[in-house]
Amino acid sequence: MSLKSCDSPDISNLSFAVKGSFLNPLSPYKSQYIEKGVMIVEDGRISSLGPNADPPLPDELEIMDFGNRIIMPGxxxxxxxxxxxxxxxxxxxxxxxxxxxxxxxxxxxxxxxxxxxxxxxxxxxxxxxxxxxxxxxxxxxxxxxxxxxxxxxxxxxxxxxxxxxxxxxxxxxxxxxxxxxxxxxxxxxxxxxxxxxxxxxxxxxxxxxxxxxxxxxxxxxxxxxxxxxxxxxxxxxxxxxxxxxxxxxxxxxxxxxxxxxxxxxxxxxxxxxxxxxxxxxxxxxxxxxxxxxxxxxxxxxxxxxxxxxxxxxxxxxxxxxxxxxxxxxxxxSICDVMKSMNFCQPFPISPQQSLYLATLGGAEILGIGEITGNFLPGKWADFIVMDLDRLQPGFTVDSIEDLIAFLIYLGHGGMVDQVFVEGRKIKG
The missing domain is CATH 3.20.20.140 (Metal-dependent hydrolases)
Known part of the structure; x- marks a missing residue:
């Protein structure tokens, strides 16, 4: 098994595993959070996402381990x-x-x-x-x-x-x-x-x-x-x-x-x-x-x-x-947009709904919801890695609502560590 550190994630092919804490929007009302998870990518597409020990990883699979950083759809x-x-x-x-x-x-x-x-x-x-x-x-x-x-x-x-x-x-x-x-x-x-x-x-x-x-x-x-x-x-x-x-x-x-x-x-x-x-x-x-x-x-x-x-x-x-x-x-920053949306409306908007509109909901209206927007198997591995310590050192996740609210109200570009589209790391 080949292990790549989170500071040098350039991989030799588009099949690999990603370890970290995953935030996965599923609908306007539901998001998934896996604190210690692993996502397997095959030929640039998501094969599976689950807890760290399930499923076992093939010995030949390259791994990017991002520790406690948050991984979510772009x-x-x-x-x-x-x-x-x-x-x-x-x-x-x-x-x-x-x-x-x-x-x-x-x-x-x-x-x-x-x-x-x-x-x-x-x-x-x-x-x-x-x-x-x-x-x-x-x-x-x-x-x-x-x-x-x-x-x-x-x-x-x-x-x-x-x-x-x-x-x-x-x-x-x-x-x-x-x-x-x-x-x-x-x-x-x-x-x-x-x-x-x-x-x-x-x-x-x-x-x-x-x-x-x-x-x-x-x-x-x-x-x-x-x-x-x-x-x-x-x-x-x-x-x-x-x-x-x-x-x-x-x-x-x-x-x-x-x-x-x-x-x-x-x-x-x-x-x-x-x-x-x-x-x-x-x-x-x-x-x-x-x-x-x-x-x-x-x-x-x-x-x-x-x-x-x-x-x-x-x-x-x-x-x-x-x-x-x-x-x-x-x-x-779409975090700033989510924050503005919440400030503009006269009623509370759930963090899950905000996250959905910023990811999967946007993908769906652009006609690309079948290929990106969350981590369902078969979709392209379009994801970002975020270091929340850059926003607030020592931040801990007490609930999924608090995690998303933290992104909405304090998030900005400085928290984004790495960006991937179709399994490839991209840079501006």
Missing amino acids: FIDTHIHIPQVNQRARFGHSLLDWLERNIYRAEAEFSDPEKAETLSSAFFKEMIRNGTTSCMAFSSVSGPATDIAFQKARETGVRAIIGKVMMDRSDAGSAPETLSQSIEQSVALAQKWNMAENGRLRYAFTPRFAPTCSRELMLAAGSAARELGCMIQSHLSENEEEVRVVLQLFPECRSYTEVYAKYGCLDKNTVMAHCIHMSDRELEIFKDSGASVSHCPSSNLYLKSGSMSLKRMQQHNIPMGLGSDVGAGPSF
Whole structure:
């Protein structure tokens, strides 16, 4: 038996055993904690997880022993913007003002290949540093820059769904595109990158939001996504001023949600960020479509956009995950997002539900719940190793609720020791 210390875990193949204390989300209501456990990985996939002595380990199996460190599935960030990595903490009076002041300019600059490479590298490095193994991300309107972002995702080894921003209205930001340019570049990127790297990289058609998109663009984006088997991502009802603008631009629709439904961008493969200012009728339309919500409480707090009602989403059985929404969100840490969510809601959220939304719940809405998000056998070995002594020396686990609450309220990137995707250690 070959034993590797936790400080030198580079292994010679993708079949090995991991020892440590395991935190494993199973549902919104239940998580598993194994204080002294062992997980066996075969060809990058999880074979089993159990107590340290069960099952016996084959003599030839390499072992990584992390002692009392916590091992859990990597975080899943369901809404984030690659070009905005350096736009965090930029002032704006409201969402639309913030976009005009900071974001349209920054995303136009992202079209420069050198800048796209630098910012994409910084983005994935920060993502990994904070223990996020999977993300759904917006790029910019530039097709070549989006291609560079995909290349960096491939190089770093993260699991990512990325889309080129689509925005063809003549009054949309600083660098709108034509309808034909938007569709042609998006389709070419989808054909190149969707399901690349054995499915680790996927494509999402990405109309920015209704105020920047023509009816024709949304119809074409939805149609192309369905034809090519891709996801759709956009923004919905983030800000009350934004909602008013949408209703003025689309008078044939009674609500913001109906715009996306009417023009082909709302189905079971759609993830909409925010969804704060929605009527009961909109929630019913949304539920019937099969679409999912990325809840982004940190950015909603920052831009004073309002607070999404978690209870209303639950009442309508709408699937959800969590998004950092960097750059309006100031932190890549999904622990910070969980904390913001708990602060925003007027009722207690169980630690298990928070952990589920940050991991398995996020994986499920991104269509990857069958391959990642927890430690069920057959899933890819996407996991992070955390040293809680970096947060509070001598911390002891008295209950699983206390352990998860500790991560929610005190956790940050500094606790993340190592990150693995598909059994490979990855670095930014």
